[in-house]
Structure formats: C-alpha cells, structure tokens
Amino acid sequence: MDNRTVYTSASRPSVLETNKVLRNTYMLLAMTLLFSAVCAGITMAVGISPMASLVMTIGAFITLFIVNKKADSSSGIFWIFAFTGLLGGSLGYMLSFYAAIPGGPALIAQALGGTALIFFALSAYVLTTKKDFSFMGGFLFVGMMVVLVAAIANIFFSVPAVHLAINAAIVFLMSGFILFDTSRIIHGGETNYIRATVGLYLNIYNLFVSLLQLLGAFGSDD
Template sequence: MENRSVYNVAGSGVDSVVSTNKVLKNTYMLLGMTLLFSAFTAGVSMAMGLPAGAGLILTLVGFGLLFVVHKMADTAKGLPAIFAFTGVMGASIGPMLSHYLAMPNGPALVMQALGGTAVVFFGLSAYALTTRKDFSFMGGFLMVGLIVAVVAMIANIFLAIPALSLTISAAVIMIMSGLILFDTSRIIHGGETNYIRATVGLYLNIYNLFIHMLHLLTALGGDD
C-alpha cells in the first residue's frame, strides 16, 4: 500500500509537470500568433488612415470582446474570440502609431519601444521560467497599483499634467513588468491551466508595456 501510494504521488507529479509544460507551450505559441495578427491589423488600420476617434471606439470594442474571450475560453469558440479581441486591439493602436511615426524621430522611437518591450518580456519570462519562483505574493500589490494607475489616467484626462503623464507611464511599465512575472509564475505553478486565458493576460501585459514605453521614450526624447 505504501509503495502504491508513492507511485500514485509520483505519477500525479509527472502528470502535473506534463500538463504545465503543455499549457506553457500552447500559451507561447498562441501569444506569438496573436501578436503577429495584432501587428497585421495595426498595419491595416494605419494604411486606412483611421482617425484617433476610431481608435478609441475600437479600444472600447476590444474591452467588450475581452469579456467574451473569458466567457468562451473553455469552449471551441475561445480561439476565434481571442483572435477577434487581439485583432481589434491591434487596429485600435493604428492611429496612435501613425501619430508617432509622423514625428521626425518617430520610426526610431517605435523601434526602440518594440525592442525594449521584447527585452523586458523575454528577460522576465526567462527569469520566472528558470528560477521557477512563486510570484503569487505580488498579486494584491499589482492589482492595487493597477487601480491607482487607471484612476490617475482618468484624472489626468482633465488635469493634463505632463509630469503626471510621465509618472503614470513609468508606473504602468513597472506594473506590467510585475504582471509578466506574476502571470508566468501562475502558469508554471498550475494557477492558470487554460492557455487562452493565460495568453490574454500576457498579451495585455505586452500591449500596455509597449504603449507606455513608447510614450515615455517619446517624452524623454523631447518629441512629445
């Protein structure tokens, strides 16, 4: 009986590792495809010359689709839902990218933001994967920070204080970096077993990281 118990525990541990590795593989594969699709729809949006108002409307549509994705994540409709969501979110930043690319140093700034986002994401993901540390303790702090940042962003729409805008972007970059560690850790330790939901979390981290890094680089470069 003792030996059988040991075998059962060992078998269950192996199954858990295999399951976690499968979620990780599927998550990163789907994340890569959705990021490429977002880049494509952003390019289409820019080619069409969509105005900033259209970008705002698409962002609101994207938030609506986010709820649809979470609702359908456990069904066969989850995959088309996540591509609809990421496609709309990609298109929504087309007007913003057109604005930045029209600046004298715009193309270089966009490439720097893309490179910086990639370095942060791959660096933090690699750290979480190799150390296999549990970053679940960061959840509460990151959620509070996110709420404060959102409130500050809404307030700054009316206040329009440049220094506050820079502070918000710097804070969001730190929060998204923490969320990359947190979300990756959840996948590794079995806290998230649905690769569609896991992909959405990491996608939003990268999306917000890129936008705020671009804003920060532009402001620091004196082009904003």
C-alpha cells in the same frame, strides 16, 4: 485567501500538463501578436481616425468578456483573435502619429525592442528559477487601481508630469504582471492557455504603449 494560489497535491496539475499549457500559451501569444501587428499595419495604411481607434478599443474590451466566457470552448480561439485584432488595430492612429514625427520610426523600433527585451528577460527568469511570484498579486492589483484613478483624474487636469509618471508606473506594473502571470502558469495557477494568453498579451500591449509614450516624451526634448 485567493483560491488561485492554493492547491493540494491532488489538484496540482502534472509537469506534463503544465508544460502543455505553457507551450500552447506561447504559441497562441506569438500568433495573436503577429495578427495584432498586421491589423495595426492595416489601420495605419487606411489612416484610421482617433474616433475609430477609440471605437475599436471599446469593442476590444467588450470582446474581452466574451473571450473569458468562451475560453473553455473551441470558439475561444476565434474570440481571442477578434480581441487582439481590434486592440492591435486601435494602435494604428497612435503609431501613425509617432511615425510622422522626426525620429518617430526609431522611437517605435526602440519601444518594440524594449518590450521584447523586458518580456523575454523576465519570462526567462521565471522559467529558469521556477520562483513563485503569486505573492505579488495584491500589490499589483492595488498598483493598478492607483494608476487607474490617477489616469482618470489626469483626464481633467492634463498635467504632463503626471502622464509621464503614470506611464512609468505602468511599465513597472506590467513587468510585475509578466512575472506574476508566467509564475501562475508554471505553478498551476492558470491551466487555461487562452486566458493565460490574454493576460500576457495585455501585459505586452500596455508595456509597449507606455514605453512608446515615455520615449516619445523624452525624445521630443532633443
């Protein structure tokens, strides 16, 4: 059984501790999202190349391992900003592409708005109802594995319909992860606010990217 979801009354964090983790998580999440947006703006302004974008993405996920290792120390704050800065900066090329097409800025704004709406609505639902969504962990893991295999396969086959299906699946999976990760914080499954921030940040990042690609694909039909 997954030890993240099993707690005794003695080991369960107090309401005060849980609220502190939740508060610190949302505060750090807001700062990292703002920092990512600034980095994306900078890379858009300098005209980042596709190769540089790929290098930044790879660098971000290498840094992610360091973040998880340093999450219990004060240096974890520096590393999470390094991680989110690299990942945010890597968006510069994609955002520049969409900004340059007719109606592109509106598509970006719609993706941002949709991401914010989904995140706040789902988070508010969990925070209000206090429901435990830990049962979704297995389903979400399997779903991500299926999406990953499909994405790798589609690199070779390049089927547009499959690409759209993958992005739609990611939107649903990230929505599920928002419920799952927020629930874990509330119910004491995650007591480290740096790791909690990383989880929610990745949910939001992937949700935004997939929404933008879906909107771009359907918008191009106009």
